[in-house]
Amino acid sequence: xxxxxxxxxxxxxxxxxxxxxxxxxxxxKVRERGYVSCGAxxxxxxxxxxxxKGVWTGFxxxxxxxxxxxxxxxxxxxxxVPLNAAQRIPxxxxxxxxxxxxxTTWTYTRDVAVRFVAIxxxxxxxxxxxxxxxxxxxxxxxxxxxxxxxxxxxxxNALDIIEQSNQVxxxxxxxxxxxxxxxxxxxGRCDGYMSDGFAIAGQRAAVAGNPDEHAxxxxxxxxxxxxxxxxxxxxxWFDIVRYAFNAMVWAEDRGITSQxxxxxxxxxxxxxxRKALGVDPGIGEPLKLDDKWxxxxxxxxxxxxxxxxxxxxxxxxxxxxxxxxxxxxDGGILFPIPFK
Amino acid sequence: xxxxxxxxxxxxxxxxxxxxxxxxFMLFTATARNLELRGIPLGFGFLWRPANFQIAETILPYSSxxxxxxxxxxxxxxxxxxxxxxxxxxxxxxxxxxxxxxxxNPLVSGLCRxxxxxxxxxxxxxxxxFNYALWWEILPLATxxxxxxxxxxxxxxxxxMPALGWSTSTFAPVAFVGVSAVILAGASYAARRRQIETGxxxxxxxxxxxxxxxxxxxxxxxxxxxxxLDIPEFRRANFAGGWSLTPELTTILxxxxxxxxxxxxxxxxxxxxxxxxxxxxxATALGLSRGQTYRLxxxxxxxxxxxxxxNSQYINVVKNSTLAIVVGYQDFMTVVSTMINKTSHAxxxxxxxLGVFLAVNLALSALLNAxxxxxxxxxx
Numbered sequence: 001x002x003x004x005x006x007x008x009x010x011x012x013x014x015x016x017x018x019x020x021x022x023x024x025x026x027x028x029k030v031r032e033r034g035y036v037s038c039g040a041x042x043x044x045x046x047x048x049x050x051x052x053k054g055v056w057t058g059f060x061x062x063x064x065x066x067x068x069x070x071x072x073x074x075x076x077x078x079x080x081v082p083l084n085a086a087q088r089i090p091x092x093x094x095x096x097x098x099x100x101x102x103x104t105t106w107t108y109t110r111d112v113a114v115r116f117v118a119i120x121x122x123x124x125x126x127x128x129x130x131x132x133x134x135x136x137x138x139x140x141x142x143x144x145x146x147x148x149x150x151x152x153x154x155x156x157n158a159l160d161i162i163e164q165s166n167q168v169x170x171x172x173x174x175x176x177x178x179x180x181x182x183x184x185x186x187x188g189r190c191d192g193y194m195s196d197g198f199a200i201a202g203q204r205a206a207v208a209g210n211p212d213e214h215a216x217x218x219x220x221x222x223x224x225x226x227x228x229x230x231x232x233x234x235x236x237w238f239d240i241v242r243y244a245f246n247a248m249v250w251a252e253d254r255g256i257t258s259q260x261x262x263x264x265x266x267x268x269x270x271x272x273x274r275k276a277l278g279v280d281p282g283i284g285e286p287l288k289l290d291d292k293w294x295x296x297x298x299x300x301x302x303x304x305x306x307x308x309x310x311x312x313x314x315x316x317x318x319x320x321x322x323x324x325x326x327x328x329x330d331g332g333i334l335f336p337i338p339f340k
Numbered sequence: 341x342x343x344x345x346x347x348x349x350x351x352x353x354x355x356x357x358x359x360x361x362x363x364x365f366m367l368f369t370a371t372a373r374n375l376e377l378r379g380i381p382l383g384f385g386f387l388w389r390p391a392n393f394q395i396a397e398t399i400l401p402y403s404s405x406x407x408x409x410x411x412x413x414x415x416x417x418x419x420x421x422x423x424x425x426x427x428x429x430x431x432x433x434x435x436x437x438x439x440x441x442x443x444x445n446p447l448v449s450g451l452c453r454x455x456x457x458x459x460x461x462x463x464x465x466x467x468x469x470f471n472y473a474l475w476w477e478i479l480p481l482a483t484x485x486x487x488x489x490x491x492x493x494x495x496x497x498x499x500x501m502p503a504l505g506w507s508t509s510t511f512a513p514v515a516f517v518g519v520s521a522v523i524l525a526g527a528s529y530a531a532r533r534r535q536i537e538t539g540x541x542x543x544x545x546x547x548x549x550x551x552x553x554x555x556x557x558x559x560x561x562x563x564x565x566x567x568x569l570d571i572p573e574f575r576r577a578n579f580a581g582g583w584s585l586t587p588e589l590t591t592i593l594x595x596x597x598x599x600x601x602x603x604x605x606x607x608x609x610x611x612x613x614x615x616x617x618x619x620x621x622x623a624t625a626l627g628l629s630r631g632q633t634y635r636l637x638x639x640x641x642x643x644x645x646x647x648x649x650x651n652s653q654y655i656n657v658v659k660n661s662t663l664a665i666v667v668g669y670q671d672f673m674t675v676v677s678t679m680i681n682k683t684s685h686a687x688x689x690x691x692x693x694l695g696v697f698l699a700v701n702l703a704l705s706a707l708l709n710a711x712x713x714x715x716x717x718x719x720x
Contacts, residue, residue, distance in 0.1 A: 093684070110684070147668075150678060151674070174394075176665040180668070181668075
């Protein structure tokens with residue numbers, strides 16, 4: 001009897017303890033743990049995929065590494081959790097991942113469930129098809145079979161829009177991972193494989209036996225703001241993630257790269273640059289970070305243009321164009337927030 | 341009063357119950373508070389809003405503008421459809437495997453043994469993905485489909501064959517099939533009653549079949565204008581029209597049946613071995629053939645030790661049906677997961693998944709327990 005009471009008391013304390021632990025700020029939790037837990041995809045070349053040595057690489061991976069570089073001063077202090085489309089939002093809600101950096105479209109419904117921080121990539125839906133089918137316009141998709149990942153992705157929606165606005169009917173085969181959908185397409189089960197534009201370009205460049213056999217059709221049905229997301233309820237963590245990403249955009253705007261950052265820090269004369277790069281003190285204080293945090297992001301990860309070129313652009317097998325993902329002066333919609 | 345053992349026992353019981361209730365209450369309030377803290381809304385209102393997602397293959401009619409609860413029902417029907425088919429197929433095949441394992445023919449017993457060992461010692465997911473990949477490896481592309489019969493083709497896209505089209509309401513044919521089934525079942529029941537009473541079995545069933553066949557002829561003739569033969573045609577990339585069986589459904593049916601039949605085979609073998617040798621000898625002494633011995637003596641006796649473990653195998657089939665999505669067949673769990681992703685109602689969604697599987701499996705188990713009581717040895 002006494003034992004039972006003790007047990008109940010222990011359980012009650014444990015539960016109250018757990019309750020307050022959950023209310024603890026994310027930044028403190030991450031600090032205690034020693035690394036940032038990032039939500040990644042299950043393997044999309046160019047965006048997030050472990051390389052042949054098991055090291056995660058890609059554009060989304062670098063976006064999350066920037067957070068680790070800002071917070072810990074070490075871009076390697078990030079660990080990646082592969083998530084499918086249906087798992088990703090709950091993984092953020094429950095705090096399993098601190099940053100979701102996984103081609104997730106910013107939508108109203110999702111934004112009231114988690115907290116979107118910054119758009120890191122603007123993309124649209126795309127369908128990879130065999131060139132022999134000669135698909136030039138949406139009407140040509142009539143009667144074709146499309147393999148895609150189910151689970152409520154925005155790409156599914158794009159297919160509905162294509163069907164409705166072009167009076168066509170396509171057959172769908174849904175999988176719980178985009179990888180299985182891709183393999184089914186390459187196996188001949190489907191005429192097309194649908195996903196986000198950059199993901200499709202990556203799969204064609206990295207996985208197709210002969211990339212020239214496959215064409216990419218972009219309907220333009222949707223323009224998707226893919227964004228970084230965090231759990232709700234921690235404004236400080238929100239600031240850290242937002243400005244870690246902004247540091248990369250800002251650096252590109254200022255012409256600062258991982259190569260020349262030391263040089264610029266040594267020779268800079270304008271107040272904003274000197275303060276941002278930690279030459280003059282004060283930049284880290286509002287976020288309770290080191291004054292070198294922006295420097296660390298640029299030095300260890302690079303500016304936006306560098307990570308784009310390395311993972312998706314001219315230095316990668318994908319050779320994707322920047323389109324919207326460029327600074328306004330280059331015709332894009334990427335706005336740097338001043339570090340003033 | 342505290343010296344009274346019975347009184348003390350009751351006090352302990354009450355305290356324990358109160359403790360469990362308090363624990364449950366604390367769990368619930370802590371969860372609710374934490375959910376509120378993270379801005380996760382609770383409530384089942386989302387079930388009545390439009391689902392806004394498609395389901396590739398359905399048994400029941402469905403469109404993306406239907407409400408979420410209907411999408412869940414459609415998903416459940418997909419799950420139950422494969423579960424029922426797999427249970428039926430695996431039971432029949434498992435029975436033969438169990439008997440085959442005991443065969444004195446080394447080829448038969450060896451093959452059955454290989455089946456059992458492969459099924460029991462491989463993870464089901466691997467088996468399913470392997471099975472699915474076999475479609476691409478073995479079958480030709482749609483453009484080079486193998487022609488099995490006029491209008492019937494098989495390729496990597498599945499089996500496509502002619503179908504009977506019906507251009508008006510489907511009530512008449514469904515009603516006809518239903519009435520025919522009732523007539524046949526009634527005839528069979530009456531014949532059995534008569535056999536028990538008089539010892540000879542009248543030809544009621546054959547007469548009923550004849551009646552149904554003639555009626556079917558008249559029926560088809562009367563409706564000849566609305567019936568059409570829908571033959572699949574190759575258009576651009578695939579066969580369109582007719583009736584088709586997709587690789588996804590086929591893979592989950594074959595894979596899950598193969599797997600479950602292996603387990604059932606072993607249960608059947610154990611059940612048969614549990615039948616005493618004397619029963620075999622008695623059957624032989626009566627002059628029954630080997631087939632008759634199995635059908636009339638051994639299997640009914642073996643059922644008593646087979647049914648209870650079979651119960652848990654059937655429940656496993658229902659649970660394993662949630663793996664269907666790895667081969668692209670959308671089951672109940674996938675549909676509700678999609679709903680969770682679309683509406684962010686994770687707790688409610690998971691509660692629905694758990695509740696429904698619990699209900700389905702308890703119902704299945706109750707059914708088999710009732711059957712088990714019927715065939716169990718009645719002690720007098």
